[in-house]
Amino acid sequence: MKHIVLLALNNQSGSALITPLEILSQVAESQDLKLTVATLSGGPVVSRSGLEIAADQPLAEVGAADAIMITSCLDYQSDPEQQTAALCWLREQHRQGTLVGALGTGIVFMALSGLLENRTATADWQGVSRLREAFPDVDFDPRHTLIECDGLVSCAGGYAGDVLSLYMVEQMFDKDTAERCAAELMLDTERLWQNRHPGLLEYRLHRDNRIHAVQSWLDKHFAEKINLEALARRNSMSQRNFVRRFKEACGEMPLGYVQRLRIEEAKRLLEQSDLSVEAICDRVGYLTESHFRQLFKRYVKMTPARYRGQMSGQARSGRG
The missing domain is CATH 1.10.10.60 (Homeodomain-like)
Structure with missing residues (x-):
């Protein structure tokens, strides 16, 4: 059984979590896939629009995972102690061979872990200047929607949740499964899997x-x-x-x-x-x-x- 963990943080975009959850849940109906929504404390998180999102368990209790998705990073400083523990957990998971992905502002959380040092990652055009200043050892290249570098996947843009989710499905299973899921949810795969312009x-x-x-x-x-x-x-x-x-x-x-x-x-x-x-x-x-x-x-x-x-x-x- 494949195990994908969605890391949710307070004050994040609700759609950044709900979109991957919807896509991966669709896959779980036909594939041997376990989904876990984890938060730093194990309690629910509240999106910036006020939506309460329940967690399956605290991050510290999550066992081995095949893939991790960091869905946002808007309020990562709310609990510095838990944040430090989460970053250590992330580094250890990657060391053990877990595929680690981040979408949108979640790329900041990945960068904070130190995993992106001397590696390449994508970023949103609007925030790339600030990211380059904050993390000078990371090669941020906003020309691409998705970049994988040494088992670290960064994804930016308006369809990042769709793109990263389908990419994870393809990596965990195969492209046919990803394409079938996209068709069932009526997602535009041409739009999602191309750097359009x-x-x-x-x-x-x-x-x-x-x-x-x-x-x-x-x-x-x-x-x-x-x-x-x-x-x-x-x-x-x-x-x-x-x-x-x-x-x-x-x-x-x-x-x-x-x-x-x-x-x-x-x-x-x-x-x-x-x-x-x-x-x-x-x-x-x-x-x-x-x-x-x-x-x-x-x-x-x-x-x-x-x-x-x-x-x-x-x-x-x-x-x-």
């Missing part, structure tokens, strides 16, 4: 956290009609100040960045799906196929059909 990393190499937040929102909503005034108001800025600040941070105007997001997604779909150009045009947010083709050729320097053929040829060459 690797061609746009250069536009993330700045330190304006508010603009990173805007970009993270656009990464999910680029196919919708974007209203600059509403977007600026949503982020407590005037439209003029928002556009200026976005351009200074990214070197690109907001709508230009949206176009690049759409084209990058179109490239991904041309590479990885059999969707028609018309269907891809609609999926990425363009009203007319002619406009999409015009923009695609401007950014990619070739037509969608030629791009698909070129990528298909490279894939066949790689397999051969």
Whole structure:
């Protein structure tokens, strides 16, 4: 029987625990899997929204585990003595070969344990500068959704709970089990298992956290009609100040960045799906196929059909 432990802390995001719990519970219905929700004291924890989450047992009483998921780290200093014991426990589990994963702010807790020293981990774009200052011996690389380094798995981004949970399932069982679970829960595996827009990393190499937040929102909503005034108001800025600040941070105007997001997604779909150009045009947010083709050729320097053929040829060459 496989044993996965979910470490829950006070004042954490409720969804950071509930999402993995839902996914792993689904797997436990058909696989030999034991789930344990552990807290530092063994008592319930309260999420930042006020949701009380019950624990199965205190961390000190948890036996051997095959995998551990640290689901958050917003209130890790509430009990320094228990925190120290938890970090020691984490180090010992990893020494014994347990796969240790952390999502979102849980990466901070993993870093506090010292396990990430001289290793690489991912992080959220908005917090990576602070993490680099706090943990200079860790190589934080926010360009990737998930990074595994020596049995330590870090996962960041809006779908971190889904991504890390399915990764754990794949490691504990196999990819078929993970894909079956994703299908049963209607999760978008293409979205979860790809670094969606690797061609746009250069536009993330700045330190304006508010603009990173805007970009993270656009990464999910680029196919919708974007209203600059509403977007600026949503982020407590005037439209003029928002556009200026976005351009200074990214070197690109907001709508230009949206176009690049759409084209990058179109490239991904041309590479990885059999969707028609018309269907891809609609999926990425363009009203007319002619406009999409015009923009695609401007950014990619070739037509969608030629791009698909070129990528298909490279894939066949790689397999051969």
